[in-house]
Amino acid sequence: MPQTNKHVITEHSATVEDLSHDGKGVVRVDGKAVFLAGALPGEEVTFTLKKRRRSWDVAELVSVELASNDRIEPRCAVASMCGGCSLQHLNSESQIALKQRSLLESLKRIGKTEPLEVLPVMTGDLWGYRRKARLGARYVTKKQSLLIGFREKGGRFITDMDRCEVLHPDVGARISELRDLVGAMDAAKEIAQIEVAIGDEVTALVFRNLVELNDSDTEILIDFAKVSGLHIYLQPAGPKSVKPLWPLDSSLSYRLDQFDLEFEFLPSDFTQVNHSINQQMICQAISLLDLSKNDRVFDLFCGVGNFSLPIARFAGDVLAVEGEASLVQRAEDNAKRNHIDNVEFHAADLSKPLRDVPWFKTFIGQGVDKMLLDPPRSGAYDIIQDLAGIHFKRIVYVSCHPGSLARDTDCLVNEQGYKLVKAGIMDMFPHTAHVEAMAVFER
Numbered sequence: 001m002p003q004t005n006k007h008v009i010t011e012h013s014a015t016v017e018d019l020s021h022d023g024k025g026v027v028r029v030d031g032k033a034v035f036l037a038g039a040l041p042g043e044e045v046t047f048t049l050k051k052r053r054r055s056w057d058v059a060e061l062v063s064v065e066l067a068s069n070d071r072i073e074p075r076c077a078v079a080s081m082c083g084g085c086s087l088q089h090l091n092s093e094s095q096i097a098l099k100q101r102s103l104l105e106s107l108k109r110i111g112k113t114e115p116l117e118v119l120p121v122m123t124g125d126l127w128g129y130r131r132k133a134r135l136g137a138r139y140v141t142k143k144q145s146l147l148i149g150f151r152e153k154g155g156r157f158i159t160d161m162d163r164c165e166v167l168h169p170d171v172g173a174r175i176s177e178l179r180d181l182v183g184a185m186d187a188a189k190e191i192a193q194i195e196v197a198i199g200d201e202v203t204a205l206v207f208r209n210l211v212e213l214n215d216s217d218t219e220i221l222i223d224f225a226k227v228s229g230l231h232i233y234l235q236p237a238g239p240k241s242v243k244p245l246w247p248l249d250s251s252l253s254y255r256l257d258q259f260d261l262e263f264e265f266l267p268s269d270f271t272q273v274n275h276s277i278n279q280q281m282i283c284q285a286i287s288l289l290d291l292s293k294n295d296r297v298f299d300l301f302c303g304v305g306n307f308s309l310p311i312a313r314f315a316g317d318v319l320a321v322e323g324e325a326s327l328v329q330r331a332e333d334n335a336k337r338n339h340i341d342n343v344e345f346h347a348a349d350l351s352k353p354l355r356d357v358p359w360f361k362t363f364i365g366q367g368v369d370k371m372l373l374d375p376p377r378s379g380a381y382d383i384i385q386d387l388a389g390i391h392f393k394r395i396v397y398v399s400c401h402p403g404s405l406a407r408d409t410d411c412l413v414n415e416q417g418y419k420l421v422k423a424g425i426m427d428m429f430p431h432t433a434h435v436e437a438m439a440v441f442e443r
Contacts, residue, residue, distance in 0.1 A: 119424025197267035379404025
């Protein structure tokens with residue numbers, strides 16, 4: 001009998017029916033949903049199946065036979081390969097519509113409610129907006145070459161790229177330069193990543209060095225810093241090991257001129273990726289909180305004080321809580337730097353109850369009126385449950401994941417008696433399927 005080749009790749013053709021929440025085209029093969037990156041609704045496409053699951057499959061796009069009117073030419077030469085962006089082939093208006101739909105559908109399906117009002121979409125620069133990023137670095141022995149960039153879509157390999165259109169130009173236009181820089185080092189094979197952190201005046205690069213650098217490599221990096229104007233840091237171990245290499249007095253900061261505030265931060269600290277959206281986001285949050293000097297406010301997941309200090313400009317007292325002690329220290333330093341004395345910062349695990357914590361009991365004993373939440377992707381379910389007995393007049397929730405926001409909305413609305421009065425998206429990450437949103441709850 002003739003042998004059959006189990007690895008024969010079969011091409012399929014279909015019309016794309018929809019877009020998934022993460023921006024993949026949805027087609028069907030024998031009634032089974034197939035997710036296809038790079039495809040848009042209404043397009044006739046050819047594809048091959050790559051991963052099979054019980055209820056859905058993943059495919060790879062071979063060609064587009066009939067293109068959507070919403071399709072545009074990606075600005076980036078490696079957009080189809082790089083995992084940094086997923087939607088450069090879709091025009092910006094349609095990207096925003098996708099994100100808005102993702103938010104509202106999640107709220108309706110998971111949160112079992114709809115906002116009384118949809119907030120206007122918050123937008124900013126489409127290109128060169130990223131101030132924070134983590135670039136992978138890998139020496140490929142077979143090719144005898146070094147790669148620096150984001151990981152490929154759905155893979156562990158580094159994208160072979162010369163520039164990045166969404167990174168701030170200080171770094172995005174220098175990818176090939178960074179590749180040559182690291183390639184010239186004796187420790188080229190031992191540089192695992194380059195973290196990017198950009199303030200208003202300083203662009204910093206943190207080199208994750210897996211071995212101690214020799215004098216020659218150190219000199220190469222310092223010379224690059226002097227010529228480029230970029231600040232260089234080294235990270236020989238975990239995040240706490242990050243230290244400046246050149247200049248030794250390197251310092252990062254950003255301003256919020258609307259509130260006459262300046263924030264200092266370390267390159268390893270969490271700060272918002274998109275400075276323009278961050279400024280708009282804070283202004284909107286302050287407006288939606290409708291603050292007065294009589295208000296006592298919680299700011300939970302406060303980070304370096306990004307919301308806490310602007311809130312303190314308008315409120316009577318603020319209690320700000322963050323899980324990472326080093327960020328709390330930075331927030332306290334920022335409060336002193338800006339001469340703000342009506343905010344109290346504490347470090348606490350916000351997945352655990354606060355009710356028996358002395359400083360928490362003291363604050364709520366004097367009454368609390370409003371709350372701002374800015375949790376990670378996992379959301380704020382535990383702390384929302386813990387604070388169920390406190391009847392806030394208003395809650396403003398800043399979310400980076402529609403699913404966790406919708407789950408927490410279900411708890412606030414259907415269990416605790418709040419109304420979802422407003423919700424809307426903020427386009428923090430153009431050309432990606434990432435959805436940032438803000439929601440307002442009232443009693």
